[in-house]
Amino acid sequence: MSESLAVTExxxxxxxxxRGAHDRATIDAILDAQPLCSVGYVMEGKPYVTPTxxxxxxxHVYWHGSSASRALRAGKGTEVCLSVSILDGFxxxxxxxxxxxxxxxxxxxxxxxxxxxxxxxxxxxxxxVNHLFPGxxxxxxxxxxxxxxxxMVLGLPITEGSAKLRSGGxxxxxxxxxxxxxxxxVPVSLQIGAPIPDPRNLPGVSVPDHARKPxxx
Amino acid sequence: MSESLAVTExxxxxxxxxRGAHDRATIDAILDAQPLCSVGYVMEGKPYVTPTxxxxxxxHVYWHGSSASRALRAGKGTEVCLSVSILDGFxxxxxxxxxxxxxxxxxxxxxxxxxxxxxxxxxxxxxxVNHLFPGxxxxxxxxxxxxxxxxMVLGLPITEGSAKLRSGGxxxxxxxxxxxxxxxxVPVSLQIGAPIPDPRNLPGVSVPDHARKPxxx
Numbered sequence: 001m002s003e004s005l006a007v008t009e010x011x012x013x014x015x016x017x018x019r020g021a022h023d024r025a026t027i028d029a030i031l032d033a034q035p036l037c038s039v040g041y042v043m044e045g046k047p048y049v050t051p052t053x054x055x056x057x058x059x060h061v062y063w064h065g066s067s068a069s070r071a072l073r074a075g076k077g078t079e080v081c082l083s084v085s086i087l088d089g090f091x092x093x094x095x096x097x098x099x100x101x102x103x104x105x106x107x108x109x110x111x112x113x114x115x116x117x118x119x120x121x122x123x124x125x126x127x128x129v130n131h132l133f134p135g136x137x138x139x140x141x142x143x144x145x146x147x148x149x150x151x152m153v154l155g156l157p158i159t160e161g162s163a164k165l166r167s168g169g170x171x172x173x174x175x176x177x178x179x180x181x182x183x184x185x186v187p188v189s190l191q192i193g194a195p196i197p198d199p200r201n202l203p204g205v206s207v208p209d210h211a212r213k214p215x216x217x
Numbered sequence: 218m219s220e221s222l223a224v225t226e227x228x229x230x231x232x233x234x235x236r237g238a239h240d241r242a243t244i245d246a247i248l249d250a251q252p253l254c255s256v257g258y259v260m261e262g263k264p265y266v267t268p269t270x271x272x273x274x275x276x277h278v279y280w281h282g283s284s285a286s287r288a289l290r291a292g293k294g295t296e297v298c299l300s301v302s303i304l305d306g307f308x309x310x311x312x313x314x315x316x317x318x319x320x321x322x323x324x325x326x327x328x329x330x331x332x333x334x335x336x337x338x339x340x341x342x343x344x345x346v347n348h349l350f351p352g353x354x355x356x357x358x359x360x361x362x363x364x365x366x367x368x369m370v371l372g373l374p375i376t377e378g379s380a381k382l383r384s385g386g387x388x389x390x391x392x393x394x395x396x397x398x399x400x401x402x403v404p405v406s407l408q409i410g411a412p413i414p415d416p417r418n419l420p421g422v423s424v425p426d427h428a429r430k431p432x433x434x
Contacts, residue, residue, distance in 0.1 A: 040266035187410030
């Protein structure tokens with residue numbers, strides 16, 4: 001793996017480039033912190049965005065869905081733009097113009113491919129479950145072959161894209177600091193709740209450690 | 218406002234349609250709960266997705282950015298797909314295949330327009346601040362005309378799109394309920410933190426009520 005992505009015409013950070021990054025460590029940390037992503041693609045010349053979950057394995061991100069999904073069919077060997085974004089807080093400034101958000105985001109560009117080999121597909125889906133809940137997959141009922149057939153797994157090499165990050169307090173105009181206006185940050189974060197057992201769990205089956213906290217955030 | 222959006226070829230819910238909705242009450246509630254959105258558009262035949270914040274006023278959603286932004290320039294009078302999604306929890310089933318997430322999402326399609334009139338632009342941006350923090354805008358330093366020039370506001374009529382929702386526990390295969398596997402839901406939610414005052418706030422300026430909780434979630 002190269003440590004930084006090459007800067008291309010579409011991944012070059014034009015605005016507020018001081019908040020941007022092309023290094024893999026920054027990009028990977030954001031991908032690993034937030035599974036929710038938006039996959040953008042073009043169908044008959046029109047834009048489509050599908051929310052789904054992504055997971056990273058090494059130099060690739062993967063996502064999945066039903067083989068019947070038009071979004072995934074359209075993604076087969078076609079260009080996508082995959083976006084992950086995390087809202088960390090609202091930045092309240094002394095003017096409306098300087099209000100902003102603290103956030104972390106990654107945008108990736110590339111051609112999605114379909115994971116066709118059944119054994120590899122199974123391995124990727126197992127990795128997906130274990131990515132969020134380490135060790136869970138091995139304790140599950142093994143997948144049925146027909147389930148695997150109904151699931152499409154797509155991959156995207158992490159080769160073109162960028163990260164963007166903003167943190168800290170407001171940046172106001174110098175003269176505005178003299179105004180008696182409250183400024184600051186209202187943090188937001190993802191909270192993991194206590195696991196809610198299925199009422200149909202068998203007696204004596206206790207909550208596994210992995211269910212107490214998915215590996216996100 | 219009509220109470221439901223007409224179902225079109227691209228807004229028709231093909232998969233798991235029992236989880237979908239075209240009624241405005243459902244769509245509006247999701248838009249109002251989560252300002253973070255992804256705007257998808259096509260530029261030179263390729264897909265782009267930009268994360269930004271949206272706010273709803275009546276029958277429109279709006280978003281904004283720098284007039285210099287290529288994403289917003291591209292959105293001027295061009296087709297977009299705007300996507301909002303909220304992750305409510307991970308649903309852990311007894312097989313990998315039946316793992317899913319509880320979530321709420323909205324997908325809107327349409328042609329974005331630019332709010333050109335300066336007075337209307339100002340009114341929209343004020344509404345954006347007050348949408349999240351009711352009453353804040355009136356207490357701020359008034360916007361400078363040049364700030365307004367540097368900001369582009371885009372709007373999209375809420376006319377074509379759909380919502381998708383999933384809640385509740387796992388749905389396993391009938392025979393799998395006999396397995397001693399823990400199943401259930403791991404809830405996730407957005408948490409609002411305590412406001413962090415800017416160290417440069419003037420003495421005696423206290424935290425306004427609106428900063429204790431943005432109107433989201």
